[in-house]
Amino acid sequence: MPSEGKSALAAVYKCLLPLGFGPTTREPRFPESRSPDVGARAQTLTPGSLRLCLARALSLSRQVIGRERPIRAAEAGLPAGVGRSAGMRRLEAGGRRRGPDAERERSRSAVREHNGLRKKEKLQEMTKALSSDPVDIDTLRRAAVCRGGLLTDEMRRRVWPKLLSINVYNLPPKPGKVIRENHKDYNQVLMDVRRSLRRFPKGMREEQRQVLQEQLIDTILYILKTHPELHYYQGYHDIAVTLLLVVGERMGIAMLDKLSAHHLRDFMDPTMDSTKHILNYLMPILKRESPRLHDFMCRAEVGTVFALSWLITWYGHxxxxxxxxxxxxxxxxxxxxxxxxxxxxxxxxHREQDVLHCDCDMASVHHLLSQIPQDLPYEILISQADRLFQHHPPYDLAKQATLQYRKRCVIQRLLPFIQYKGSTVRRGGIIAILRNCCFESTCHEWLLSDEVGLLPFLLLPLAGPEEFSEEEMEELPLDLQYLPEEKEREEDPDIRKMLIEAIMLLTATKEGRQVVREKGTYLILREFHKWEKEADVRLACEKLIQVLIGDEPQTGMENLMEVTIPVDVEARLQNLDEEEQRLLKEEQMQKL
Known part of the structure; x- marks a missing residue:
């Protein structure tokens, strides 16, 4: 070994002697010799052994004399520049990182410490809410929604029943094996449970898993037998197994019973109609938040079936x-x-950009959306979902969701019946339904769009065989151009009035008035007014024409259905309507 190495090793050994190491006490274990002679030991050392020896010395020095500050190379008597590798410098610094790495480590440590304190405070807050009389449900709900949720399974076992208002002192008994006898859903439940192996924790003993699977079968069959009006669906077991794993069999039965009567009730109907209706809430939310994404998905005709398994299993599947x-x-x-x-x-x-960069066809978009990434930022998404619920509550979306069925709506299936000649009653009923749909002003833009195209269907029964100039003809929709000479108008005056009322409702919004004007509605109504003989229908037509040829309302009053009318003005308008009705009746009596 070079003389510098021997000197360095001698310095190391010299620094160990004050710490209690040497010939008379415990010695460092060198590779081939336990002799205190430094030179003899130095012949068998390698640079790696030297670093290992120094690391051991520095570590033991803190244990022996309780020093928190590590021994520096100079204090150990090492010559300058000896063993100054990156690893050596970290050892001399007590293993501490420096620079950006150290800063990041300190930041992570601070975050962990803060999160630990916050978790402790939250657990104390939930414990206090559970101990209060009555139980502070609002605090528990806030805790379950905000970051981190209920934190532990132990806390979930205590809080989940409270969130569903379950009496923990009156739980259902454990179901016996008799529950399986002659049950119509037993075979299907059995197959689904047998296929649910991945829903059980990894590493669970097979005997324990088999016991839980038997309990899962009994739990599901107990609910179905207790409530014969409920119908089992594939995916129900995914919710049941989650409850079973957290709260156990009896509490799991109680919770599943309450969920089946409320949260999951629509999924357990004999048909899928209620489930499809729930899915119909999805597209209106997307339209309000991202019209571009909504339109792309509509063009792709992807529908909402991709989210079916998400909802009916609460994402457990x-x-x-x-x-x-x-x-x-x-x-x-x-x-x-x-x-x-x-x-x-x-x-x-959250996946909007992925969707927009996908091929605009049903297969591609459906495949993309049906695969949920496993690394989603769940806390952020939960917060966003809660915000969406506050901004777009269900009652605000209900009417739009009701309109959507089979490619987003049932309206298109009703439109052909406007011209149905086989039954005046059926024709009138369909037009009445369409008129009632027009009361929902938030749907006007959609109803007037090319996707539905409601306006030409409403105008066609009011149009006659009259000829228009070439310029006027270009203003009309294609279905209203160059009508044959034998074209007849709707024969029933009540139906004609409902058609005009439906168009009037579509002019309640600024966008609606613009579309109705651009489609040449005035031209059709002008000729219709000349032809119409019924006074009340003529009056309805005149009111609609006044809206079309009149000026736009002032700013802030564009939506006529949302304008607040003063009480005195409303009273005068009602008096005018009553006077008009009286005059109409007198006119009708004179005709008789």
Missing amino acids: VLTNFQHILRLYDFFLASHPLMAVYFAAVIVL
């Missing part, structure tokens, strides 16, 4: 991380039954 599933259950149990739809909306919005 599509997520692989059990902790993520539990976090969502905290959120859903503390929220409105439709919150799972809002969470589906934020997932789609």
